[in-house]
Amino acid sequence: MRGNGETVLLDVLTGAAEATPGQVIVHVGGDGDERTVTHHALLADALRVAGGLLDAGLAPGSHVVVPAERSEEFLPLFWGVVAAGLVPVPLAPDVRRVLPVWEFLGRPPVAVGESTVPLLDALPDSVRPLALDALREHPAPPRLPERAPGDVAFLQFSSGSTGTPKGVELTHAAVLANLTQIRTAAGITCEDVIATWMPYFHDMGLIGTHLVPLAARIKQVRLEPLTFAKRPARWLEAAERHRATLLSAANFALALVERRVPEDVLARLDLSRVRMILVGAEPISPAVWRSFARRMGPTGLAPDAPQPVYGLAEATLAVTFPPPGEVTEPLALDRAALGLGHAVDTVPGPDAVELMDVGRPVPGCVVRITDHAGEPVGDRRVGHIEVRGPQVARGYHRAPKATADAFADGWLRTGDLGFLRDGRLCVTGRSKDVVFVDGRTFHAADLEEVAAGTPGLGRGPVAVVGSTDPAGGGERVVVFLATPPAAAPLTVSSGLLRDVRNRVRAAVGHDDVRVLALPVRAFPRTTSGKLRRGVLRDRFERGEYPQIGERGGDGVARGGTGERRDRRGGWAGRRGGRREGWGRRRGGRREGWGRRRGGCHRGWAGGRGRRRPGRARRWCGAGRS
Incomplete structure (x- = not known):
């Protein structure tokens, strides 16, 4: 399944640079300043980075950790690694995330930009850093290493909500297949414009809000996650300013907009051009869904724009989409019947469970529901959600048992529970x-x-x-x-x-x-x-x-959280402050996504020199609590 005849991931960037060289990616800063990079310029930058990586003598197919902070630094690093025939490993710029993955992968090089250089202070002295500015000084290589569709394009580490994070091996073929599936399911055309803030270390951010629009060769407007977290109205203002038609968000982001964007600001916005807001990455609260829809009324946002979607890292990204143009309403199901494994419609009330219908499988994908023995069950029966399709990963990196448990006979056992209703999926929760x-x-x-x-x-x-x-x-x-x-x-x-x-x-x-x-x-x-x-x-x-x-x-409870105090009195085993989603904290409360500059992270973000590995781990809470 190919969208533009691509066979490997790099073809997406080279194809975009050739077909739409002047199309742009707009990086919106926290102060509102905008920096524009064309497809042609991004490819040229990535090829220089690839030249530096090849000159560094890295073997084809080896891993390179790429912490994702500022988008204008991450993208040339990511694409440079891909172009050099290496395997990028995007990660949150948090030592507690980077250190265990770095150790697990055998201590590969770490590619950093200006914003992620301080991360090196918390890693052992043996780390091999690859600095963006130095890599950019190299000429583009006359010839690039060849990669095959079945090779690993990049490692996507799951977030680890129910256990140790695992590295999902996504092949070039799987990624390209899902890009085509998403473009088809969402009906993306050359007239679309996407405005996003989702981080590139998350599958919905990297794949859904960068790779998909790049494959579709459309304009991308990109805010940093912290910018959105501090002032969510900037996301909507950027969408209006650039006439965006596509947005994406998680449940917490809808709640943040509903709570933090004043009504007078919403009243001044015109979001009538937005035809789709893809909502995923975490369970969707029906109450938040309704509240968001009510608050967005004055903006002119179409009632059918918000769309709940379902996917997971092991399926690259997308599994199901609702049909475009459909107004989504939560389902009301009888709680007692659902507890016995039957989805029975009822009216909203104290005895009802409200869940979101997440649509039908994307083209070429099949979803089935099975019992504990792995046998398919009938319509409206709750069971294990299993997925089959060209976008399914080939397994977990260096984890044969976990791979055997999740990937069998062409089916991916997602770990989620749900039911099918006339061919449409409804997710009820995690099996654990x-x-x-x-x-x-x-x-x-x-x-x-x-x-x-x-x-x-x-x-x-x-x-x-x-x-x-x-x-x-x-x-x-x-x-x-x-x-x-x-x-x-x-x-x-x-x-x-x-x-x-x-x-x-x-x-x-x-x-x-x-x-x-x-x-x-x-x-x-x-x-x-x-x-x-x-x-x-x-x-x-x-x-x-x-x-x-x-x-x-x-x-x-006053505490009882299992965290340790670091020497500055900050919490070394938490992310600090008030958490309301994916965020980083600069000292006050946390309401977004990323890394923290206050508390334990000052152990590396504010350091001047390299620290001993043991001390870095102790200060920054690298161990899992």
Whole structure:
């Protein structure tokens, strides 16, 4: 499956530079300044970088770690690595992410730009840095190494929401296939313009908002994630200014826009040209979906523009899309029936579960639902989501057991649960996040929505886990909710905790529901912002939350997060501040995506010289908590 006759990934860039040399990628700075790079200029820059990499003597097919910070630095590095016949490994510019992957891959070179040079201070002295400015001084090579469609194009490390992050091996053929699938499903034409802020170390950012539009040869408008996090209105203003037709976001970003963009700003915006907002990367809250749609009314945004999509790194990116032009409304399903594995329509209410329909498989892709034995089940039956198609990865790097577990007989077992409804997919949750109560199955995301709907509860994160009592064998349902960021921990009232407990009790029909309020910083997340419920479950089972040690208990925790203090008094095992998505923090609260300049990260971001490896790891919390 090829869009423009490409056979390897580099063909996407060379084809764009030849067919649309003057088409642009616009890099929007935090101050609103714009820097424009043409397709032709990006290719020329990437070829100079490739010349430097080849002169460095790197063997074809070897790995190069590329931390993704500023887009105008990352893109020539990424494409230069590709052009040199090497395998780029995009990662979040966070030592806790880079260090274990670097070690796992056998300590490969690390390519850095000006914004990511400080990261080297936290890595061992044996690291081999490749600086963008130095690489650019080399001439383009007269001949590039040849790569085959079945070779690995790049390693895409999963965010690790349920375990150790794994490197997904994406072949050139798989990536090219998914680019074509996405362009077809979204109906992208040469008239489209995309405006995005999503980071390039995430699949939806790199593939969905750079590679896809590059393959379609359309204009890209790119804000840095921190710019969006600090002032989300800049994203919408850039979309209006550049007449964008395509946007992309995650659930938390919709909530951030709904909460942080004033109504008078929205009233001045004209987003009538936006025909599609692709929403994915994390579970979508129906409540947030409705709220966002209401708030965006004055902008002229079409009701059918927001579209929920489904995908995962092991399938390159996209698996399902709704048909363009369709107004998406949450499904209301009977909670009791869903707990028994049946999707039965009902009316919204306290006994209903609301979930998003994420559409049909992209062209050339097949989705099926199977039971625990791997046998397909019928329509509207909940089971394991499995995917087959040309975009499926070939496996996990140096992880044969994990590969065998997930990839078998041409099918990818996604680890997600869901059901098919007249050929359309609905995702109910992660298989590892299921809560079992008295023979019934409840999905964490549903119970979190129930808890979050408690009157008087703020908009902080909520997590629900199930845990079997080792003494009696009964199931314990544990609800974690956030204390208000500006409030002292003990200001959370016992009445509010009781109300949360009663709502969840009523939903599950089970008495042993425990509720604990935690500081926002105590909610563990992956680099892509997903809650790590398994970490909370493990902490509970280790007895780290004595406030809820008894049946039906509730309480407020001042800490109990498993983090360590660094020498500056910052938290070394967290990302700090108030987290509301994928973000980095410069000292205040966190509301975006990326790396942090305050707290433990000052151990490397503000350092002048190289530090010993052990000290860097201790200061910066490289180990997983």
